[in-house]
Amino acid sequence: MSTAAERLEPFDLRSQKRRADRFGMFVFLASEIMLFGPLFVAMAVYRVLHPQAAAETARHLNLWLGAANTALLLTSSLLVALAVLAGQNGRRRVVAACLLTAALLGVAFLVVKGVEYQAEYVEGLMPKIGPPSPIAGRAPTLFMSLYFVSTALHAVHVTVGALLLAGTGVGAWSRRLPLPKRAMTVEVVGLYWHLVDVIWVFLFPLLYLAR
Amino acid sequence: MGAQVRNRLIVWVALMALLALTVALTFAPLGGFRLAASLAIATAKAALIYWVFMDLRTADGLTRIAALCALALLAILVLLAVIDAAVRVSGG
Numbered sequence: 078m079s080t081a082a083e084r085l086e087p088f089d090l091r092s093q094k095r096r097a098d099r100f101g102m103f104v105f106l107a108s109e110i111m112l113f114g115p116l117f118v119a120m121a122v123y124r125v126l127h128p129q130a131a132a133e134t135a136r137h138l139n140l141w142l143g144a145a146n147t148a149l150l151l152t153s154s155l156l157v158a159l160a161v162l163a164g165q166n167g168r169r170r171v172v173a174a175c176l177l178t179a180a181l182l183g184v185a186f187l188v189v190k191g192v193e194y195q196a197e198y199v200e201g202l203m204p205k206i207g208p209p210s211p212i213a214g215r216a217p218t219l220f221m222s223l224y225f226v227s228t229a230l231h232a233v234h235v236t237v238g239a240l241l242l243a244g245t246g247v248g249a250w251s252r253r254l255p256l257p258k259r260a261m262t263v264e265v266v267g268l269y270w271h272l273v274d275v276i277w278v279f280l281f282p283l284l285y286l287a288r
Numbered sequence: 289m290g291a292q293v294r295n296r297l298i299v300w301v302a303l304m305a306l307l308a309l310t311v312a313l314t315f316a317p318l319g320g321f322r323l324a325a326s327l328a329i330a331t332a333k334a335a336l337i338y339w340v341f342m343d344l345r346t347a348d349g350l351t352r353i354a355a356l357c358a359l360a361l362l363a364i365l366v367l368l369a370v371i372d373a374a375v376r377v378s379g380g
Contacts, residue, residue, distance in 0.1 A: 107358030282326035
């Protein structure tokens with residue numbers, strides 16, 4: 078019995094294994110959605126309680142950098158989706174090129190986010206730290222707290238995702254990840270990255286476009 | 289270029305167009321509808337990513353349920369929390 082056949086257990090067919098792998102990954106992603114869930118609930122309730130403060134404080138955020146970051150993540154998601162197809166066809170060089178470029182776009186996202194955080198620190202928008210704040214009162218401070226907590230939690234996920242993309246890309250390049258036999262690895266990593274993208278797709282309008 | 293590759297490229301173009309639209313709407317005098325519009329666009333973007341990029345299009349029913357149940361439950365949670373807060377604010 079070959080190793081590939083052993084690895085397929087307890088499944089009879091590769092298609093069964095793929096379905097089970099994807100199902101398990103989506104259940105994990107559900108737990109990730111629930112991790113971000115309370116932040117979205119807090120933002121929604123905040124909007125109802127302090128509509129004015131939300132609009133005024135959101136104007137301090139950099140709309141264009143936020144939009145640029147959305148474009149970076151959407152493009153990286155496209156590359157990952159193309160890598161999944163290439164993986165199924167066993168085209169390891171295409172997989173590596175797509176995944177490594179997507180990882181670089183993820184790093185670019187983090188750099189832009191860092192530039193934003195730095196500007197917000199200088200402007201005094203970080204609650205409790207930094208120079209004197211142009212925003213006063215509990216409600217605007219609460220908005221900035223929600224912004225920093227949710228974007229930082231998201232940035233952690235981008236960091237993990239970019240490392241996974243880079244690792245999988247290098248694996249595909251060096252043949253340590255044999256394709257198309259292990260195409261599922263590319264697909265599972267891809268699903269994680271798409272979810273990180275989807276979370277940002279909702280964070281962007283709720284924070285930056287609240288003005 | 290295969291049909292699947294073309295599909296993904298078309299979806300990317302649609303996603304970028306939706307991004308441009310949602311940013312443009314920020315400068316439109318929509319009042320209270322702006323939040324609804326930007327959330328509708330975000331939902332459309334997420335649907336495209338789930339349906340095509342995450343291949344729910346070709347997935348079986350069980351996988352689709354696993355993918356969507358957390359989003360559905362979160363939507364219910366947000367809705368009930370917002371109704372609760374709105375009723376309190378309006379002096380109920």
